[in-house]
């Protein structure tokens with residue numbers, strides 16, 4: 540009752556601090572944070588009227604969990620496990636019940652690989668970030684798109700451009716990123732001042748205690764080390780790196796898995812919104 544009263548009168552920060560101090564079960568906090576994050580995400584509309592939606596580009600190594608993250612966001616927002624095959628350079632919208640779609644879209648590209656014959660070319664990523672790549676284009680490893688390509692958009696609008704770049708990396712593979720992949724990731728991130736966020740996926744596979752109980756996600760020393768390590772490698776502040784377990788074999792969404800996904804999504808949207816506010 541007391542908790543409800545305080546939440547109603549808007550003393551959120553104070554109540555969170557008190558709950559943390561008395562070591563209240565994380566699931567109660569998460570449930571509360573989930574609602575806040577969910578409301579933020581659900582009500583998001585870009586303030587810059589030159590864009591209809593925020594464009595989020597995910598990239599990362601093969602099998603890193605990019606498509607699973609998009610499906611996980613879909614599952615959280617639909618309230619049921621969803622799954623779609625995600626391929627090519629196509630934007631994925633998320634349905635907002637009967638009211639159309641949410642105001643953010645995801646695009647998913649193949650990752651940088653040490654072996655240039657497999658991964659996407661850095662120039663293709665730069666073109667995609669600037670909005671030059673048309674929907675449906677199939678990237679060719681080691682052969683960047685040219686201006687002669689039918690899929691090259693010569694004059695992209697702000698709507699076509701990418702507003703947030705998300706690097707998706709499995710938590711257990713941070714130490715395995717090669718120098719050449721890191722170099723390309725850093726090069727992509729400085730492109731046109733686009734904000735960058737990283738998501739460390741597969742936290743359940745990387746850490747047995749988290750596998751036993753997802754509530755341990757922020758207590759795991761190993762995962763904290765991976766965040767710090769990636770922060771140094773990418774030159775990205777550690778508060779821009781999020782730990783996530785994607786939905787896989789679960790039958791229905793639950794608060795413990797939703798919380799890190801929503802928290803990451805909220806920040807991704809906030810960084811993107813900050814960026815589009817100052818862009819013309």
Ligand SMILES: Nc1nc2c(ncn2[C@@H]2O[C@H](COP(=O)(O)OP(=O)(O)OP(=O)(O)O)[C@@H](O)[C@H]2O)c(=O)[nH]1
Nearest residue numbers: 600601602603604605606607740741742784785787
């Ligand atoms: N245990 C676990 N498995 C995951 C997680 N995220 C993704 N996976 C699994 O990892 C595999 C690859 O995931 P995808 O989402 O297809 O990865 P991707 O980055 O889209 O892969 P490509 O499109 O091939 O580059 C799938 O079998 C997923 O079920 C996670 O957080 N935990």
Ligand SMILES: [Mg+2]
Nearest residue numbers: 605606625647
């Ligand atoms: Mg994929």
